[in-house]
Amino acid sequence: MARAGGITNAVNVGIAVQADWENREFISHISLNVRRLFDFLVQFEATTKSKLASLNEKLDTLERRLELLEVQVGTASANPSLFAT
């Protein structure tokens, strides 16, 4: 019965494995940093969105106030005789 295992050319494989570890260190380094970059973009998008939302909220308030003022001015100027003394 044949035992499994038995790497045919152990030394060569060992050297290759060693080289592989080193290459992969570079690859993982790059890939991790790409992922971090991506993470950053995602977070950046999210925070920007909420900052925009708060800006939008302020604009909404201003817009409504402006609308109110417009209406008030409109009612006042519709009847100019009131201001003629």
Added chain:
Amino acid sequence: MAVPVEEAIAALSTFSLEDEQPEVQGPGLWVSTERGATESPIEYSDVSAYRLSLSEDTKALNQLNVLIQEGKDMASVLYTYRSCVKALPQLPDSMKQSQADLYLETYQVLDLEMSRLREIQRWQASAASKLAADMQRFSRPERRINGPTITHLWSMLKLLDVLVQLDHLKNAKASIPNDFSWYKRTFTQVSIQWQDTDSMREELDDLQIFLSTRWAILLNLHVEMFRVNNVEDILQVLIVFAVESLELDFALLFPERHILLRVLPVLVVLATSSEKDSESLYKRVKINRLINIFKNDPVIPAFPDLHLSPAAILKELSMYFQKFSSQARLLTLPAPHELPPREAQDYQRHYLIINHIGAIRAEHDDFTIRFASSMNQLLLLKSTDCADIEWSKEVKGSMYDVIVEGFQLLSRWTARIWEQCAWKFSRPCKDPVPLESHETSASFSDYEKVVRYNYSAEERKALVELVSYIKSVGSMMQRCDTLVADALWETIHAEVQDFVQNTLATMLKTTFRKKKDLSRILSDMRTLSADWMANTSKSEPELQSLQHGGEESKANFFYPRPVAPTAAQIHCLLFLIYEVVSGGNLRKPGGLFGNSGSEIPVNDLKQLETFFYKLSFFLHILDYTATVASLSDLGFLWFREFYLESSRVIQFPIECSLPWILVEYLLESQNAGLLESALMPFDIYNDSAQQALVVLKQRFLYDEIEAEVDHCFDIFVSKLCETIFTYYKSWAASELLDPSFLFALDNGDKYSVQPMRFSALLKLTRVKLLGRTIDLRSLIAERMNKLFRENLEFLFDRFESQDLCAIVELEKLVDILKHTHELLSKDVSIDSFSLIMNEMQESLSLVSFSSRLASQILSEMQSDFLPNFILCNTTQRFIRSSKVPLVPVQKPSVPHAKPNFYCGTEDLNSAHQSFARLHCGFFGIPHMFSIVRLLGSRSLPWLIRALLDHISNKVTTLEPMITGLQEALPKSIGLLPFDGGVTGCMRLVKEHLNWGKKTELKAEVLRGIKEIGSVLYWMGLLDMVLREVDTMHFMQTAPWLGFLPGVDGQILYSQDGGDSPIVNLFKSATATIVSNPSCPHPASFQTLSKQAEAADLLYKANMNTGSVLEYALAFTSAALDKYCSKWSNAPKTGFIDITTSKDFYRIYSGLQIGYLEETVQIQSNNHEELGDSVAWGGCTIIYLLGQQMHFELFDFSYQVLNVAEVEAVSVTQTHKTDKSPHFGQGWEALLEAMKKARRLNNHVFSMLKARCPLEEKTACAIKQSGAPLHRIKFENTVSAFETLPQKGA
């Protein structure tokens, strides 16, 4: 110029990414969910590089993996299959001739679906034969190829699982055979015209057999397996592997555990049904172990709403597998529905989350704390430049441990939810209690029985809690993915290197020295994974010291390298360890690591076993995001395809949807602790949408989910807003209750409000829902704006349906609303209250001074208050006359609203109502305060003016009536003679006042005078209130404006000509700040000081407000001036004409005596109708006409009183002698009333003299010649108002 990657990335962290968003949602976004390690991305093509002669195995493995993927797709097709037949149209009788066309169309539609089924049939046949061939090749006793590897074993198990699931689905879905039979019918109809349909028919028959045979796939697999060669060996290995993994339960996450549980019964059936000795299995695995496993999990989740039961499978399969039917012990296991009650209770205890939630909560709290502390350590480590290697290793190692623990927790928790669901599905609610009365219990669908009515409130709570734990831990782990990745790689690298370089070295040196082939495998393991040179990157001296240290600890030291082993490396390592322990012999008795006569010592075996399971867990950790995603995926809670089919409906209402049930529970329970998890159930929708698109790949499912989510979210937001509004409202209402009153109360607790935290939800500007981002905060703000308006509208509507007395209640409610607004606007930006108020009052326009409220008050006064209320001078109150009003007042009915439009809760409503009830019966000072506060300085003048116009109108309408009365009087009326006594006087008076036919006119005039009096008294009340308000205002502003109250009530300035304190303060502050050179914005401070000056001017101008009452009196006087000539007959002689009958006082005098008489005759009748305001009205007019003296001299009742007095004196004198009192028989009551009237009149006159000293205005002067001058106008008259425009004047 190239920048190092690391620095570039580090530079990104200088961006500010804070957005103050609370983390109350699950991870909604995955940067990558690819599985890189558990499923080799390059299909293990790199395995061959290790030269382990595994190429055959790899090939087979990949083939199986492809089959698994295909099988999963088939299963999702089958699971999401919906019956087409139900949708087929029926032809009306009129179109019977086109029946053939319909058949053809139907056939074409169904053919598409059936082709998919045909494909499944074909696929399962090929998969079964391939799996069988694979098993046979790798299970020959005389082995020629290496394998099967552990990964290969897993693939076999997974493929088997897919086949079992497919079979199970095919059995469960009734719509498939239905559709098929319809298809066959149309085929026979359609194929008449076709030629050569035999092969198609044959194919159809085949498919029919396949579809209608239960367990056809397994039966086919069985046939394939045992066709050529026996596969018992590999089956036994699989069983042993499954049993050991399940028993150890270390490296298994729940998806794998469920796979093993599902496959195991089938494996057992297959293994025992073989031709030769079926008992050999039990030599390797004791039957009790199997029974234990089956008993531990009586239900196993298979599909979201479909579960498997090992006992049921065994029983059912025993009918098809003769050999197996002799396995009595396995067959006596009870299926879930056959469980005896006691056991069922035990299982219930085990399955229901509610029984474990306490422990889970503790685990969660403990874990989050440790996770956070490990993260902090890691961040600290990263920020330190040259950290100690040992410390760094320790920190990273503990991070790794925490993450392993996190995965295990997530896996356990999610498995609990799956299993509870399966258990619930297996035990539907027996007698559901209808939630709404109109539902009858007969109409419950099965799905409602297993879901809607199967979870008690407590269970829902526990489920929500667990869901939010899973989601929050999931998002916590997912967020730090890229932060921990290198630490994890480094730890795994260190673990692997430690094992291959140290542990294996020791083993090789000691126990395995003599065993050539075993030691060769061990050295192979070292070759293929050892990273010997990891330390070369270090500089020399460091390296030496490291090596030195290494020698000391007698182990190889290696420098940490943040690189994880590849999938192929782990695959090979697992295989080699398995080779070592099994010796490459499938028939080796005993378990995998069970030590039965092995040549390896126990100690080493233990080490190998530990490393073996660790290795398989590394894969999950390397697939970090994918693992987190799959472990926190709760999408299955939505799917109900199986029940949809059995209930024969298109879709269930959302009330049956578990995620919605949870949301609804959260909103209704008002549980402050769970409130922040309100969005967690929506993550279930996110997950299920993801599953529908990515796993099941069905667009229509996604559409259904989307529709449901849209609907649910709308309801959610509106319900949430209601809850928030109610909460803040009751908070405000309870704050506005008198605290000392509450303190004295025994049950004061029920008026306090349990604090709830909405701040997190109110901050959410991005809710992730099906890939959309929703600004919850703005949605809430929008709805709140609307709610406040609706509420205010309701309050006004309510006021309009009540009388004027309700103004106090209105003010109270508006105050509560205002306070609610104030509390809420701290968290949400909503429109200012004054804006909302103005909008609802319809007084937005700059030039409109009336408001909805003011006009309502005016119309209420005109139509109800003035005619129907009577004044009581003593109490200073108006009350409603008990007489039926002449004109019934029409009012809208009181609108109905929820308690949150009043004060929030029922209790608070009743508290505030009992307060309001005190004020609802009268109109007095408190009401006037409310009016002043509600109308404010903007609308109050409008109201005053409108009321004064009312007076002048009244005077105008009275004029002709009074003329009418004047005409009826005799030309001259003399003084009443004393000789007739009271009786004689009264007779005389009656002769004079022959108004017999003019009773109507009389009453009309009296009512008119009463209304004038009421308005004037009302003004008096208003004046009092305004004085108080003004005084308060003065007290507040005086110190700032530099006022001092003088002796006589005039105001003194404390500074002579200088600036007031407020201007001084701001000026000096500005000067100091501006003089400081480091002041950034001097201009803004100068503006501040300018504004102080403006404020000073504004407030000073407001200081001296006049008296409303004086104004009103002057106005009335001006209004009366027109009728002066008619109502007061200035004698030509210039002396008092005592006989004149044209003066107004004569009329009033007559009216007064008449009405006093009536009062006496009909018990207090007229007074009830008129009250004291007649006196106010009459006396004021008399006074303003300058007739007060005349009136006091010549009034009939005064004269009668004088007569009575004289008579009384004479009577007392006579009484002394003859004791026969005949004085004023029957007149006592009248005299009493007259005295009362005189007192009242005197009161009114004295008040008028004080407030409106008319003497200055028109006085009688006598010239030196002796001729009198009437009504001479003096310069210093108070009436500066005569120039005022009068209506209609």
